[in-house]
Amino acid sequence: MGAELFHYSELLASGWSREQVRSQTEADSLVRLTRGVYAPTADARADNRLAAIFERLPDGAVAGFHTGAMLHGFGDVRSERLHVIVPAGTVVPRIRGVVAHESVVPVRDPVIRQGVPCAPAARCAIDLARTLRRMDALPVLDLCLRVGACLPDELRAEVAKHRALRGVCQARQLATLADPRAECRQESQLRLVLVDAGLPVPEPQFWVYDGHGVALFRIDLVYRERRIGIEYDGSSHLDHDRLNHDRSRMNWLADQRWRMRHFTARDLYRRPAHITTTIRALLTTP
Structure with a gap:
């Protein structure tokens, strides 16, 4: 995942005391990225905070929805929270600022973006097209195509995998309308x-x-x-x-x-x- 990350339990197992961890954190020699995960100060960047949160998530979790779109370069609709997709029935720890979307549709062939597993661009786009308002959803699809994150055929193929899910009719209509020539959200x-x-x-x-x-x-x-x-x-x-x-x-x-x-x-x-x-x-x- 790029920079070296340390779990609290690993630090204790290597001989650190709780007081040492606390004092090094207070001295900014060690940064607590998220609960139980630390990194050296020099490595405490935003992408490492993302990687640190994934250290706490169950196997199979991938970035998706708003976060996935942002990682692929078409984050037209921003969210302050981290959105991840997990297999249906997965037990996810409660993490502040993390939204876990249980999905019955498996995420095939995740890709690595900023050191974390991410759903393919077409999957992120269609998930948003299903769940956002129409006026917010079409700009996302247009921008996805404009930046070259995926192709129109990939959007349509992805829609077919989501049949019977909430919002799939809207996603199907908008995927047909999506056009990479659009240059701004309002257009x-x-x-x-x-x-x-x-x-x-x-x-x-x-x-x-x-x-x-x-x-x-x-x-x-x-x-x-x-x-x-x-x-x-x-x-x-x-x-x-x-x-x-x-x-x-x-x-x-x-x-x-x-x-x-x-x-x-x-x-x-x-x-x-x-x-x-x-x-x-x-x-x-x-």
């Missing part, structure tokens, strides 16, 4: 709002070319046959230089007969019906 959520309203699936990150075949601008979401462009405007669009660029960009796109609509966080989270009504009207306008 994924905007796409989901449109799809859940019964509108066609828009195409993410579409390049628009000039008459010489030079790619000039990208649009967050498009219905290319109708020349409808949809943009999420976050706080970065309030920058003065960005505003000037956006104005020039919008004028050029309008000259090319693109019908652009821009939405903000207020639209996305407080009045999504405004978004769907606006885009539906455009789609039905000749």
